[in-house]
Amino acid sequence: MKTILHPSKTRGHANHGWLDSYHSFSFAGYHNPDRMNFGVLRVLNDDTVSGSMGFGAHPHHNMEIISIPLSGDLEHKDSTGITAIIKNGDIQAMSAGTGITHSEKNANQKEEVKFLQIWIIPNRQNVAPRYDQLTLDPANRHNQLKQILSPNPEDAGVWVHxxxxxxxxxxxxxxxxxxxxxxxGNGVYAFVLRGSFKIGDQELSHRDGYGIWEVDSFELSSMSEDSEILLMEVPMG
Structure with missing residues (x-):
């Protein structure tokens, strides 16, 4: 088993006033040659957006983009004609493929919106742009790991290429x-959303990231009440 630890305090950070963003991997003005990606997991941004502010319309190509709201309401619009609000308990997946333009905005005037923005390099290029959104039930993942994303449209959660x-x-x-x-051949990048966990002998706390690969399985245990963790299994090649 191989592992890599990314403590929360070692992430890149950019505060633009309306946007406060922490980067687990190199992104925009944050460049770290040792933190370019974890396998095909290219971007893991922990974003807080002020009331009524957001990202204007901008293009993407050949990337699978996943948004997981942590609090507040995030308004999405894209060039496929989709307009949607996603909130805590929802997950959104978008295949940029041949090209898609979208915007993301805090739907509330006063309350902040917090969400994870995740990019995965796809295994198929130039697919038709696609939007997928699903509301999840947090009760289904109490004291268990619940699948929220897979490669298969028939499986639980949203799907990606x-x-x-x-x-x-x-x-x-x-x-x-x-x-x-x-x-x-896959690896898992664990990201602690709140509380604390132990994976093997490694203790992890709020917003720590931990990559694990060359392993078939592993054990985790929570170290505090109401602890939440996101596991992202991805190809390493």
Missing amino acids: QDAWFHLGIFDTDVKSSYQLKRS
């Missing part, structure tokens, strides 16, 4: 769980 699987779990103190990788 990549052999990737995402799971979320919310745990009481000292609850143990195991994770079995879905595909040989």
Whole structure:
């Protein structure tokens, strides 16, 4: 088993006033040659956007883009004609493919919106642009890992053009769980949303990232009440 630890305090940081963003991997003005990606996981941004502010219309090509709101309401508009509001409990996936233009805006005037913006390099180029959104039930992931993303439209969660699987779990103190990788050669990037966990001998706390690969399975345990973790299994090549 190989591992890499990315403590929360080592992330890149950009505060633009209306946008406060932490980057687990190189992004925009933050460039770290040792933090370019984890396999095909290219971007993991932890964003806070002020009331009524947001990202204006901008293009993407050949990227799978996933948004996971943590609080507040995020308004999405794109060139496929989709207009939607996503909030905590929702997950959004977008295949940029041959090209898509979209905007993201805080739908509220006073309340901040917090969300994770995640980019995955696809295994197919130049696909037709596509939008997918799903409302999840947090109760389904109490003291267990619940799948929220996969490569298969028929499976639980949204789907993407990549052999990737995402799971979320919310745990009481000292609850143990195991994770079995879905595909040989994949790795898992664990990201603590709140609370604290232990994976193997490694203790992890709020917003720490931990990459694990060359392993078939691993055990995790929560170290505090109401701890939440996101596991992102992705190809390493």
